[in-house]
Amino acid sequence: MDRQAYTDWAKRAGQALIAAAMTLAPHAGAAIPPLVVAVDTGTEMPMAAFSDNHLVDGFHKQLGEALAAKLGREARFLLLPRKRIAMALDAGQADVICLYLPSWLPGKFEWSKGFFPVAEVLLTDTSIPQPHKLQDIAGQPVATVLGYYYPELEKLGSGFVRDDGHSSSGNLRKIAAGRLHHAITQQSTLDYYLKVGEKLSLYPPLVIKSYKARCAVSPQARVRLDEVNKAIDLLIKDGSVSKIISTYQNRLK
Template sequence: MSELLREKGRNVRRALIPLISTSLVIWPLTGLGSPLKWGYAPNDPAPYVVVENHQLGPSITLTLGHAVAERLGRSVRFIPVPNNRIDDALASHHINVICNTIPNWIEQPDRYQWSQVIYEDADIIINRLDQAPIHDLGSLSGAIVGTTLGYYYAPELTNAFNSGQVIRHDARNLPTRLNMLLHGRLDATIEFRRSAQYAIAQQGLDNLRLNDWVVEHFALQCVVSYPDPNWSRQVAEAIDSLVEDGTLPHLLQPFEGL
């Protein structure tokens, strides 16, 4: 890791300390003695998830989990769960909460408690500045597009992949896809806007374009799973309170526009 990235990481940590303390409004959760088991998908991109030395590092997920736990007056334990195991982890209560999701991504979503929308994001197309802007699907015809393994994209784009109009190329993670794009091994890549902005700012990649075309928009939420639905409701209400009183946007500031 370069000294620049180390310094940026230190800046995020320093910024988080006073921000987390602003959320210390206790939201009593009666009957719950054990830590809040907060799930996260290790392969989710920064700034949503950052894994350092096999543990969750400074990230939106870490900040949000601590803020909710403090509001509930509980401790929190962060548990890694691969994306293909999230449904099982919720059903078995191996985890109590996971965020950055929507009901369509969860099996039988109605059996769980959901927070309100906590923030929004979108799949957008990234390409190089020496290429033409991407305005629509037609602009991608014949292009090799970097994608996330196992990720399901908007129906319009999925149909283009299946028909061969656009060539899908799965790559391990966002930094790998950006590197392939820079070296001409990809014509474009599709990413969450917030994650792409974060990565490009951190790495100083001023020769890449974040295109305006929104492939798919996401209103992201948290899903809560406890054996007792009353506990689930209280946790969801604590998450909602961070949105409603303006604490959550404040907590996100260190991860925006780095």
């Protein structure tokens, strides 16, 4: 190969390398997408607290950040009304929503293993006889949250009389005001309210059910279900789930 031919070949080779580098550079340097976590804006502490349209505290924030970290991503929270969450997940606007159960969220979503302990309880004030089983409240109004499904009480049929409110704290205020005698809520919500809200005279809560909440994964998520389950396993193994719960409990002491 003469000098001129070699020069031409080297020039073409250099141009090809530059073109290849320009093609690959955006992919090689592309940032890993965030984990987009949907959060119901109707959720209250200790589950979530909001300020200026931002999630600032609560289980959803701590868990979302911990889960994203195990996946090697940053967490970004998409705040939505409850009725829009299933649509957002289905459209891929959010990757996951956690601390849910399949019966709460209609749609063809994949579900993680259960991992976050939750107790659902019936509260009754001490101005009336104490119920010892759900059948004891048949026919009596019960403070419930609009849009929530209560399968255990639905078994009472027409004996389950709902009095829907927009929040658990609002329902607890109804009991404090003497407007209702029964309410359904989560034990963690009750504990938080008793610390920061009005004083209540209640019987020991009647546990309706205990379960482990899960995460729903969008069919268009940028993370796979097996990756989410592996991340959850790591959160359990290193004590992160217990730490999130204990952090909240310590605040109430």
